Amino acid sequence: MRSLISILAGAGLASAWTELHHAPFMNKNIDAIVVPGTYTSHMHTFFGSDAITNVLPTSAELQAGCYTGDNPNDLSVYYTTFTEVPIFRFSTYYTNSFATAAIPQDLAMISGNASATSQSAADHPYNDLEWFCEGSEERETDIAKMPTSTCDQHLQVNLRFPQCVNPDDHSEYDFADESETCPEGMVAIPQLRYRVLYDTKSVAPEGWSGVAPFQLSCSDTPGDGYCFHGDFINGWFEDAAENMLINGGGGYDDGQFIAGEHGDSAIEASCTAVDRDPEGGASDYYTSLEMMADGGELVDPVESESAPEPSTTVETTTPVATPAPATTDTVSTPTQTSSPAPSRTSSRRPSGTASTGYGNKETCTSTTKRSIGQKSKTEAATRALKQALDALDALDALED
Ligand SMILES: *[C@@H]1O[C@H](CO)[C@@H](O)[C@H](O)[C@H]1NC(C)=O
Numbered sequence: 542m543r544s545l546i547s548i549l550a551g552a553g554l555a556s557a558w559t560e561l562h563h564a565p566f567m568n569k570n571i572d573a574i575v576v577p578g579t580y581t582s583h584m585h586t587f588f589g590s591d592a593i594t595n596v597l598p599t600s601a602e603l604q605a606g607c608y609t610g611d612n613p614n615d616l617s618v619y620y621t622t623f624t625e626v627p628i629f630r631f632s633t634y635y636t637n638s639f640a641t642a643a644i645p646q647d648l649a650m651i652s653g654n655a656s657a658t659s660q661s662a663a664d665h666p667y668n669d670l671e672w673f674c675e676g677s678e679e680r681e682t683d684i685a686k687m688p689t690s691t692c693d694q695h696l697q698v699n700l701r702f703p704q705c706v707n708p709d710d711h712s713e714y715d716f717a718d719e720s721e722t723c724p725e726g727m728v729a730i731p732q733l734r735y736r737v738l739y740d741t742k743s744v745a746p747e748g749w750s751g752v753a754p755f756q757l758s759c760s761d762t763p764g765d766g767y768c769f770h771g772d773f774i775n776g777w778f779e780d781a782a783e784n785m786l787i788n789g790g791g792g793y794d795d796g797q798f799i800a801g802e803h804g805d806s807a808i809e810a811s812c813t814a815v816d817r818d819p820e821g822g823a824s825d826y827y828t829s830l831e832m833m834a835d836g837g838e839l840v841d842p843v844e845s846e847s848a849p850e851p852s853t854t855v856e857t858t859t860p861v862a863t864p865a866p867a868t869t870d871t872v873s874t875p876t877q878t879s880s881p882a883p884s885r886t887s888s889r890r891p892s893g894t895a896s897t898g899y900g901n902k903e904t905c906t907s908t909t910k911r912s913i914g915q916k917s918k919t920e921a922a923t924r925a926l927k928q929a930l931d932a933l934d935a936l937d938a939l940e941d
Contacts, residue, residue: 558636559785559797563588563610565631566814568623570822570829570837571595574649574772580822581837583655584623584758584829588631590616590776591814595822600646603776607812614781614801621700621735621771622655623758623826629695629740635785635799637731639721640704643782644730644775648711652702652735653770655759660685663767667716669701672766675738685767687755691748695738696755700771704732731785735771758826778803 565586572582577597592598592606604616610633619633653670657663660683663670671684674692681688687696705723707713717723745754752764759768777785781801798807816824822837823829 557797558634559612559799561610561612561615561633561635563608563619563631563633564814565628566591566609567816568824568826569816569818570832571818572620572772573597574651574774575655579837580832582829583833584823584826585620585772586623586628588619588621590618591817592616592776593618593620593774594818597649598774600648600775600777603774604778606776606817607814608776608810609814611807611809612781612799613804613808613810614778614784614799616776616778618774618776619735619771621737622653622769624739624755625826626696626744626755627740629738630736631738632736634734634736635731636734637786639717640729640731640786642706642708642728642730643779643786644733644777645706645708645711646775646779646782648706648714648730648773648775650702650714650733650773651770652700652773653768655768655770657685657767658760658762658765659683659767663769665716667701667718669699669734670766670769672696672698672769683767685769687753687764687766689749689751689753689764691745691750692741696741696753697739698735698737698766698769700735700769702733702735702771702773705729733773758829 565588567587568584569587570580570582570584571594572585573593573595574597576582576595578595580595582595587593589610590598590603590606590608592603598618600616603618606616606618608616610617619631621631652665652668654662654665663685671680672687673680673684674688674690675694675697677688677692679688701716703714703716705715705717705727707727709726713727715724715727717729721729723729739755741755754763756763757766757768759770775782777799778801781799781803784801785799798805800806823832
């Protein structure tokens with residue numbers, strides 16, 4: 542909560558806001574906004590509505606999906622840069638400070654620069670991309686670089702999205718300036734911010750000193766956080782999006798729950814979020830690298846427009862290095878193998894004192910080991926993997 546308070550204080554605004562938590566349900570080398578119809582994207586981790594393939598969905602399509610968040614009025618899909626480090630918690634915040642319009646249906650936005658390899662390239666004046674240790678005031682000189690010493694709690698990254706959009710052409714969006722003025726022709730909407738907490742202790746229990754031993758899937762340099770970016774496709778039901786604009790609604794922690802026709806309190810979905818295109822693309826990081834190098838040729842891209850036909854000619858994307866536990870239910874539920882580690886597993890750590898509130902807690906939990914297990918190939922990754930599995934075994938033992 543501390544970081545949120547500082548966000549609000551920093552902005553000098555007394556405005557309504559809401560906080561949501563979303564469990565990850567898929568890692569995939571797709572980006573329906575940037576490279577629609579292909580499997581040439583670097584790897585992303587997906588949260589929210591599962592009605593997402595490599596074809597850009599409408600809000601209505603997202604709203605027909607299953608969500609992994611905690612607000613049944615929000616069927617947005619959120620995705621961000623993949624890391625091998627398990628995500629402890631993924632939160633989204635919406636602040637309606639000077640907004641005059643609801644987030645429009647079918648809005649799709651990107652924030653951050655996936656090609657950035659320096660602070661200046663990462664810097665958008667107002668995206669506030671910063672990496673730091675949760676609970677710490679210390680920042681690197683480059684705030685978009687990862688901290689150079691071990692985090693007591695979790696490694697954290699924050700990223701703000703543009704809050705101005707052209708109502709007649711949603712592909713035009715931008716940040717407001719410091720006087721809270723949108724570019725001409727644009728209206729202000731509630732501002733989205735991502736906050737990701739990484740469970741760095743599970744993979745680096747000894748900590749680090751110097752360059753952080755973590756590498757983003759969009760970077761080839763450990764410790765560089767510059768290319769971190771986020772994608773958002775609006776799936777808020779229209780009535781709830783209006784409510785967000787007007788007043789936020791009831792309470793969630795200190796924030797406000799955005800109520801709507803689909804619910805007036807935080808509730809997990811009873812369905813299970815799945816990969817809607819299990820035969821396409823890769824859910825394994827190293828396979829995704831090969832596919833990027835080959836121009837996404839390992840599998841046939843799905844036809845755009847319609848839902849993908851199950852393909853019989855598709856090559857397997859299961860990585861060679863997948864350990865035994867990963868194979869148990871791949872036939873009946875192929876998507877399970879692509880699910881990243883759910884945050885719940887780490888919530889029992891001593892530092893995990895914050896409340897949960899994820900959707901689909903139970904249904905996602907069983908995938909933990911095999912999803913982490915898919916990522917190894919380099920020696921370092923294998924070592925990290927073993928440590929992570931040991932940690933999970935310890936957690937399982939606690940649970941039993
Ligand atoms: C994104 O990063 C690339 C590579 O450093 C840079 O050339 C480009 O100008 C950056 N884009 C923006 C909008 O800053």
